[in-house]
Amino acid sequence: MTVDAWLEAAIKDAEARGLPDLKPLLEALARAMRALRAADFDRPC
């Protein structure tokens, strides 16, 4: 699942559950997920 697809689905689910205020937290989580997926820990910085 791509991060974009995950974020879209998560926001939709949160809104359906009456939790629209989750959006900024989910966006922060999406930024963290993107950073982790882009990282290469085997490659020296």
Add this chain to the structure above:
Amino acid sequence: MLTIEEFGRRLRTGATTSSEATEACLSRIDALDARLNAFILVMRDEARRAAQAADEELAAGRDRGPLHGVPISIKDLFDVAGTPTTAASRVREGHIAAADAPAIAHLRQAGAVLVGKTNLHEFAFGTTNEDSAFGPARNPHDDTRSPGGSSGGSAASVAAGMALATLGTDTGGSIRIPASACGIVGLKPTYGEVPLDGVVPLARSLDHAGPLALTVTDAWLVYHALVGRPASRAPAPLPVAGLRFGLLRDYFCDVLDDEVRMQFDAALGRLRAAGARVEEAAIPHAALIAAVYLVVSFGDAGAYHAPMLDRVPERYTTPVRLRAEAARYVLAEDYVRGLAARDALCREVDAALVGCDALVLPTLPISAPRIGASTVQIAGVDQPVRQLMLKLTQLFNLTGHPAISLPCGATAAGLPCGLQIVGTRMQTETLVRVALAVEGALAG
């Protein structure tokens, strides 16, 4: 303020008793706690009984060691038999602990007198202590400010003389952050050293328990009791001259309040003047620490909170409920990436420690924030309080290295700053010997 060491000397020369020290703490609680809100439960009767028993034991020739008769407060995440473990949350209404957590049992065996259970950020899920079912705890240095969190009531209780030491937990910095904000010492031992059975979890793979106290020696004495091996005295400090410190500057010192930076640089200057060597060290993937911490801590916390969020979501404070709900959305594949990244960060901290006795960095980039502030300005730029408060401590929860915060000067407004020292895994005693040396050099 009375240290455990000084109390012990006076106790054994007959200059004071446990009952006197306990009454002094209870009087401070009566005088100050309406303002500071450090305690959720004050155990007056039990404390008086335990103090009297400690005095009787000593009179009969039984000395349990350095914590004999010492009044200590307990973060309200630990089970204390017969009392509620609230975690500062209405979610746990009606809970009564059937037995002591092993850490509490160890403290009692060492002779400690439990004076009460302290306020915290609800479920330890925050760094300011603002979100608590019992209202915010306040900083004894300025009651419009946070004492830090999540062990905020614990730190406030020691800084205000309401206990001689306290027991806290640390998942992203929750011992070291309030220690720094309140101007006391906070020790996070190596991961796994202090038992966590009977402690409400935040993120089990990151949770640590440990002491907050007025001095490094006091913290050491409580730590040793917590691990079930009471020490008769603290180890000797290592000589400052010749100590080698790895300074974590890149990323860690990029965003610091000017006064915090000044106090930190002054502390490094004193260490150098005393003959210590301070050389720059680096964590190559430091820029990813916050991302790794968020994914791993949320993954762990989401699993724990899911059943309660399904059953009684309305009982959470709103900010903690939102955090716990967001935590449930972490994907397994990203959690596994987070664990792999965590292993890599662990190797990087190990590598930074090669050739060093310890790493050194500030504990907090800012002094205690105002209660209710979501941002703080540094160099004209608004910075989010929560992320800032975790920024310098969370790495060592991911990696499990022992870390200690010591007082390191204060701002012009009198708000304490903290210096953080990080040691090699499973070498908490060596870290404490370094910290004793640093404490001496900064005081001299």
